[in-house]
Amino acid sequence: MKTTLTGERCVACRKGAPRLTDAEIAGLRHEVPEWEVVQREGMPVLERAFPFPDFAKALHFGQRVGELAEAEGHHPAILTEWGKVTVSWWTHKIHGLHRNDFIMAAKTDAIYKTEAHHSVRKE
Template sequence: MTELHQMQCEACRVGAPQVTDEELATFIEEIPDWQPVVEENILKLQREFSFGNFVDAMAFSQQVGELAESFGHHPAILTEWGKTTVTWWTHKIQGLHKTDFIMAAKTDRLHQT
């Protein structure tokens, strides 16, 4: 199987299928630092990234924003002193799509570089 971070995102549309419980279990194995969370009755992927200061957290937030814009798929990004919290989900389907896992894996790669 191709690693998530190497996959291309699929365009999502209203009515696209959300991930199944089986897919969730499989995909989350590749991104173990991400947690499924429910906010406003919507299943999302969330991870907190730690940094030594606000400047580094803000720089990472900017990188995530640029990544998101390049794929046309946008997360919630919360930047605080020493941390950035990124939350992925697909707005059009009000839940998780395979694309969210791909973007989470790509976000992890950004943090590793």
């Protein structure tokens, strides 16, 4: 499914901004269907593991996600392992999920699609 989120930019989020409701999360999940909402330290986090054929390609992908995060001013947890990168998005200031997290998940997927053309995917 084509996403509209990749065309959006993150907006500044202040402490106390409303978190997404369960209904809002459900409405956005169809745009990033391979991402899961998991609980980490009592808060919802949007998370996905991306497979790679080796550490070098995984590391390169992690770097590209980091560059995106800097450009947007919104930063994930990125765990790079041999053959896999796990990316977790949530909004630190509100201790939960915001539309920004779904925007960044969609943009992370777009980077992965570009990277997948340069390497053999292992799933």
